[in-house]
Amino acid sequence: MVIEKICCLGAGYVGGPTCSVIALKCPDITVTVCDKSEDRIKQWNSDKLPIYEPGLDDVVKTCRGRNLFFSTDIAKGIQEADLIFISVNTPTKIVGNGKGRAADLKYVESAARMIADLATSNKIVVEKSTVPVKAAEIIMKILRANTKPGVDYQILSNPEFLAEGTAIVDLIEADRVLIGGEETPEGQKAIQELCWVYEHWIPAKNILTTNTWSSELSKLAANAFLAQRISSINSLTAVCEATGADVAEVAKAVGRDSRIGPKFLEASIGFGGSCFQKDILNLIYLSECLHLPEVAAYWQQVLSLNEFQKTRFTRKVIESLFNTVTDKNIAILGFSFKKNTGDTRESPAIHVSKTLLDEGAKLHIYDPKVEPEQIYYELTGTYVKTEHENIKKCVEIHDTAYSAVTGAHAIVLCTEWDEFKELNFNKIYEVMMKPAYLFDGRKILDHEALQRIGFHVQTIGKRLARTGSIRAQGSLTMP
Numbered sequence: 219m220v221i222e223k224i225c226c227l228g229a230g231y232v233g234g235p236t237c238s239v240i241a242l243k244c245p246d247i248t249v250t251v252c253d254k255s256e257d258r259i260k261q262w263n264s265d266k267l268p269i270y271e272p273g274l275d276d277v278v279k280t281c282r283g284r285n286l287f288f289s290t291d292i293a294k295g296i297q298e299a300d301l302i303f304i305s306v307n308t309p310t311k312i313v314g315n316g317k318g319r320a321a322d323l324k325y326v327e328s329a330a331r332m333i334a335d336l337a338t339s340n341k342i343v344v345e346k347s348t349v350p351v352k353a354a355e356i357i358m359k360i361l362r363a364n365t366k367p368g369v370d371y372q373i374l375s376n377p378e379f380l381a382e383g384t385a386i387v388d389l390i391e392a393d394r395v396l397i398g399g400e401e402t403p404e405g406q407k408a409i410q411e412l413c414w415v416y417e418h419w420i421p422a423k424n425i426l427t428t429n430t431w432s433s434e435l436s437k438l439a440a441n442a443f444l445a446q447r448i449s450s451i452n453s454l455t456a457v458c459e460a461t462g463a464d465v466a467e468v469a470k471a472v473g474r475d476s477r478i479g480p481k482f483l484e485a486s487i488g489f490g491g492s493c494f495q496k497d498i499l500n501l502i503y504l505s506e507c508l509h510l511p512e513v514a515a516y517w518q519q520v521l522s523l524n525e526f527q528k529t530r531f532t533r534k535v536i537e538s539l540f541n542t543v544t545d546k547n548i549a550i551l552g553f554s555f556k557k558n559t560g561d562t563r564e565s566p567a568i569h570v571s572k573t574l575l576d577e578g579a580k581l582h583i584y585d586p587k588v589e590p591e592q593i594y595y596e597l598t599g600t601y602v603k604t605e606h607e608n609i610k611k612c613v614e615i616h617d618t619a620y621s622a623v624t625g626a627h628a629i630v631l632c633t634e635w636d637e638f639k640e641l642n643f644n645k646i647y648e649v650m651m652k653p654a655y656l657f658d659g660r661k662i663l664d665h666e667a668l669q670r671i672g673f674h675v676q677t678i679g680k681r682l683a684r685t686g687s688i689r690a691q692g693s694l695t696m697p
């Protein structure tokens with residue numbers, strides 16, 4: 219089979235950018251991205267795309283209407299396609315068996331059932347969503363139990379490794395593409411067909427093929443390893459603050475060992491995003507189901523350390539502000555889980571903001587890409603506007619960082635947006651309450667320069683020397 223038409227179920231952070239890049243690099247293939255959400259598809263077809271991702275607008279503008287289409291007509295998409303990506307969400311279960319840990323596969327299952335109902339010709343079905351090991355078996359069972367005469371399915375696993383904020387570059391210059399399939403001649407043929415799609419721009423040596431279960435597990439393993447590095451360096455921040463070591467210096471020295479490498483060793487207030495926690499919980503649940511409590515406990519510690527880090531940082535803020543933030547104005551700079559995305563899922567800024575609100579603070583939040591409604595949603599758990607009225611009494615969303623910090627007792631920097639490095643802190647110091655506190659949760663500012671201006675500065679993994687101009691009002695170190 220030559221792949222002429224691809225359909226993708228799920229027009230989210232993965233389906234949208236991935237298929238846009240496939241359309242860009244494969245002008246001979248027609249790509250249709252389908253979603254059951256009319257609103258989302260309307261946005262993909264508008265000038266304001268539903269997600270912010272550097273470079274995405276240009277790719278979509280080049281291909282949309284040419285060989286890239288966004289549609290709610292799932293039936294047509296499925297029927298016409300030779301190959302179907304399943305890129306639906308796989309959140310952590312919130313009820314029932316395995317709640318709080320297992321992945322909820324209801325959207326994957328419903329996508330498989332739609333394909334089974336609607337397909338009238340052979341399909342290669344590709345699991346792109348992140349799933350527990352053996353999830354492809356569920357898709358296989360549903361499809362093969364409902365096969366119509368003359369329709370044959372091959373199921374592949376092709377996990378996605380893009381990171382938000384760098385998705386387009388990650389897709390175009392992928393370190394590797396991973397494709398798992400059945401160890402049968404038909405399975406191997408399907409793998410080769412998907413390889414052919416990627417070979418339009420990915421060197422063949424960077425396309426790894428495995429069996430289905432290795433592919434599924436590799437995705438969980440990659441995220442677990444990445445998150446483990448962050449928890450490892452974050453665990454040392456507490457040691458640095460207590461001893462006078464500087465975590466940036468430690469990370470540099472450790473990362474120079476070519477066996478360890480320098481990437482993903484940035485200490486922070488903790489990792490966020492929709493993937494790390496969810497996928498490690500998934501791995502923990504899998505380990506428990508396989509009666510491997512030691513393995514489960516090992517990965518659980520990566521998550522526990524992350525919670526500890528978020529709590530430790532927030533406690534530091536409160537303790538420094540004389541152990542009370544009641545009625546104090548706190549400016550929160552950055553609300554997304556990392557720079558260059560408007561995504562707030564599991565953002566550490568949510569933990570910081572909720573804790574400060576519980577302690578009675580008034581928050582002034584600024585983020586260059588997160589919509590106010592999204593911030594209110596994260597703080598209330600609902601998009602119902604009338605339910606936001608209460609929180610609006612203590613949370614104000616600002617259009618600029620300067621407006622957010624005016625009259626603030628403290629600034630808490632939660633996301634490493636580049637524009638925060640360019641702020642005029644002399645001007646900011648003037649408009650803040652005194653003593654003026656600044657907590658840099660991302661280690662991106664020039665702390666010595668801030669101290670010279672007069673700020674009381676605290677950061678992660680480094681005990682800052684008190685300069686002459688500083689009259690320390692709170693404890694500078696964590697217990």
Ligand SMILES: NC(=O)c1ccc[n+]([C@@H]2O[C@H](COP(=O)([O-])OP(=O)(O)OC[C@H]3O[C@@H](n4cnc5c(N)ncnc54)[C@H](O)[C@@H]3O)[C@@H](O)[C@H]2O)c1
Pocket residue numbers: 227228229230231232233252253254255258292305306307308325328329332346347348349378379380381382492493
């Ligand atoms: N966000 C990332 O950076 C990232 C990276 C790699 C892998 N992943 C994985 O990819 C998957 C998708 O993640 P995401 O962030 O794109 O999720 P998302 O929530 O942004 O998008 C999922 C979309 O699927 C749609 N959908 C659900 N069921 C559907 C159905 N039956 N038919 C059509 N559309 C349907 C939803 O309406 C939603 O728009 C998850 O498994 C995630 O773990 C995410």
Ligand SMILES: O=c1ccn([C@@H]2O[C@H](COP(=O)(O)OP(=O)(O)O[C@H]3O[C@H](CO)[C@@H](O)[C@H](O)[C@H]3O)[C@@H](O)[C@H]2O)c(=O)[nH]1
Pocket residue numbers: 348378379380381382383441444448481482483484485486487488489490491492493494555556
């Ligand atoms: O040294 C670091 C690197 C990252 N982070 C934080 O870790 C979180 C996740 O960052 P990142 O991994 O860059 O973004 P994600 O979009 O969550 O991407 C991860 O999760 C995706 C979904 O599975 C995978 O595809 C990617 O490969 C994997 O990097 C963010 O809060 C970052 O601020 C740190 O604190 N220190």
